Amino acid sequence: MTETNTDPTALSPAAQGAVETKKVTGRWQFAKLRKLLDELAGFDAITDKAQGRAKGFTWLFIILTVVLSVVTVVLQVSASDGIGSPFVPLLSGVPALGLLVLAVVFGIRWRKLAKADLANEFREVLAPFLAAISADVDPKARVGARLDLSGMTKDKIISKKKIPPGRYRKIIETVYKDMWCDLAIAAADGSTLMLRIEDISTSFDRHWTTQSRSGKTKFKHKRKWKKLVVISAAVVPDGEKLSWDREEVEQLSDQEKLKFREKPKGDTCKLVRKFKFSSTGNPPKSGVSTEQIIGMYMQLYSLLKPAAGRS
């Protein structure tokens, strides 16, 4: 894909499908999944930049259109009063019309790019994580993936309600639940690594009124965000090679949200960690870092010991 290409049709068929549905599901060869995510990451980064530019130009042309329209009206009024030439308003009116057309063109482009935009987490968190563990993955095995790249959309709202406003006029709380990553990766040591990432974002729309000096009532609004990222990392070790050190597991269970379960195909240990972020205006950009996910798997692997029959 070229550096400036934001056209999804320039992508591979798999990536085009992913951009269209904003989903990556199924059982993938690890290398192919990484290639797809890298391709999508490149596309998303370019799309994000182009979207930002289109947004900027749209607003710029809207503002210039408004300014020139005001100037045109003033000149028109002056011309109708007999001040100046009647053709003078055209000098600002025609460019205003041109700027309006440009604003519409860039607005359409902005909207089109926004539709193709993917959530950023997959390229900021998941792709680097997969790159980091690539040497640990069984290249012959397939990776089970259920990735939702659409981000926070309206269909992910699980609750929207008014909450006690306190000193504000009203507060509307909206909760989004976005389980965007579900992976099962076969490691080269026979273990299975499972990863689930869930974003629970809550927006608080605070509405209040203020009185200006002239006695005018002003309606004000501010949106605050809280984001909770829940990461569940689980390991199912190859029972013939490794087993869980139950004492260590119990010890850690006191400090961490760690669950141990006996399963016919291998005992599983799942570690859950929650990370909080907050912001004003736009949803929090900061997410969990790749290092934190790797740290969780290192924590789980450090609880493993050679299987009893193998010592």
Place this chain on the structure above:
Amino acid sequence: MSPENTEKTCRAKKGLLFLRDCGKPAVTECSKCNCPVCREHETAGIEGTLCPQCAAGDKRVTNRNARRYRRRNRYYSGYGYHPYYYGHHHYYSNRDYRTFDERGSVEGAAPADGEVVEPGGTDAVDGFDDAGSDFDSDSDGMTES
């Protein structure tokens, strides 16, 4: 490289959560620790070819292999993590504590010398069906309140 090295395999340790020998045919030896390394892990050092582990220890070396191994070392130091080593070759590094665990490491439990320990293979994929459904169906599965 001397003729006897042609049959040697690369002993650079690859992996992050656990370590394995690279196993590819060696093309040269590390000028510092004499460890045989393949084309991929051959790392140009200031005073000759190095293995990635030695390259990572030399701050003057800044190529990709050195950076990658340095990052790995940072993870291990940062999390106090000692990975398992699934290999056969005794080129111990300062990360091999688990090799000396009381109950024996996986390496200690490995088949007789010369027999290759096969990694998970395609069977490991089957784990996903169970593992995947496990995420969904368990009442106390992955979904947390």
